[in-house]
Amino acid sequence: MTIILGLESSCDETAAALVTHDGRILAHRLATQEAEHRPYGGVVPELAARAHVEVLTPLVEGALADAGLKLADVDAIAATAGPGLIGGVMVGLVTGKALAHAAGKPLIAVNHLEGHALSPRLADRTLQFPYMLLLVSGGHCQLLLVRGVGDYARLATTIDDAAGEAFDKTAKLLGLGYPGGPAVEAAATRGNPHGVPLPRPLVGTAEPHFSFAGLKSAVMRAAQAGTHSVDDIAASFQQAAIDCLMDRTARQLRAHRDVTALVVAGGVAANQAIRGALAGLAAAYDLPFVAPPLWLCTDNGAMIAWAGAERFALGLTDGLDFAARPRWPL
Numbered sequence: 001m002t003i004i005l006g007l008e009s010s011c012d013e014t015a016a017a018l019v020t021h022d023g024r025i026l027a028h029r030l031a032t033q034e035a036e037h038r039p040y041g042g043v044v045p046e047l048a049a050r051a052h053v054e055v056l057t058p059l060v061e062g063a064l065a066d067a068g069l070k071l072a073d074v075d076a077i078a079a080t081a082g083p084g085l086i087g088g089v090m091v092g093l094v095t096g097k098a099l100a101h102a103a104g105k106p107l108i109a110v111n112h113l114e115g116h117a118l119s120p121r122l123a124d125r126t127l128q129f130p131y132m133l134l135l136v137s138g139g140h141c142q143l144l145l146v147r148g149v150g151d152y153a154r155l156a157t158t159i160d161d162a163a164g165e166a167f168d169k170t171a172k173l174l175g176l177g178y179p180g181g182p183a184v185e186a187a188a189t190r191g192n193p194h195g196v197p198l199p200r201p202l203v204g205t206a207e208p209h210f211s212f213a214g215l216k217s218a219v220m221r222a223a224q225a226g227t228h229s230v231d232d233i234a235a236s237f238q239q240a241a242i243d244c245l246m247d248r249t250a251r252q253l254r255a256h257r258d259v260t261a262l263v264v265a266g267g268v269a270a271n272q273a274i275r276g277a278l279a280g281l282a283a284a285y286d287l288p289f290v291a292p293p294l295w296l297c298t299d300n301g302a303m304i305a306w307a308g309a310e311r312f313a314l315g316l317t318d319g320l321d322f323a324a325r326p327r328w329p330l
Ligand code: KG4
Pocket: 011, 136, 137, 138, 139, 140, 163, 164, 165, 167, 168, 179, 180, 181, 182, 185, 266, 267, 268, 269, 270, 271, 272, 297, 298, 299
């Protein structure tokens, strides 16, 4: 049995997890910085980096204690090495390097996006390559053809905002607070999804990408007009976002008939309406729909440990000179 320690610190969650090569989660500790950033309505990079420094080592010690293990029992240490807020990424990566050096174990520098991309295989051990992945988070909105570990084809990306960013900005415009996604979803359940006419950027076009900036501007105009309720605007925004995600995803499912499943990952995958729509789309294409449990969709340590386990199984380790990367496309 191999055991991988995974560290995550690229945004506003700090996490440490222990995962085995066959996908057993032995421990997972997570600290969220939501309260620190709430007064500012978004993540403040300097505050985030300092908070990661304060909690990461206790989280590692806590995870080892939960699993009844010592650092010496771990086979490799995986740490997010990017992309993300560089201060936070450096905290996790340097901690990972120090632990790897102290314990004499290999380091695995994990791409945060690869963590999200492979997390469905931790949730469902029967999931086989290639699969169609919709990766929707605060920083990303991509359709990826996942052909194997380290073998990803990016079929579509956003030309402006990420899906989660659109939810966060809509929440801010509507005075719903931070973090925005869950607040918009809650308001949307009370509103009429067809109450406010909003655009569906790029839908039906030959262009494969996503775009949410025009939708956000239309939400701003609707909010300023003052003629619609907050709940109706939230519901109509969410419906427009869903229509965009479905149209773009369907386009790629038509072009890639050999995929084994439609898979969703990233923080926006916590949205029940989006999950429901994707499940319907998968059924229409006769494909299984795989969505990790909610806690595995948002940033966490288990997905980093698991991506580390998948890489370690292929002999892919990294040197202690691996530099943190603020940008790192898959
Ligand atoms: O993957 P994640 O935890 O962090 C990264 O961006 O890497 O995703 C966070 C994003 C935020 O933009 C948040 O508003 C969004 O996911 N989100 C949601 C929901 N829960 C979180 N968006 C829509 N509906 C939700 N229920």
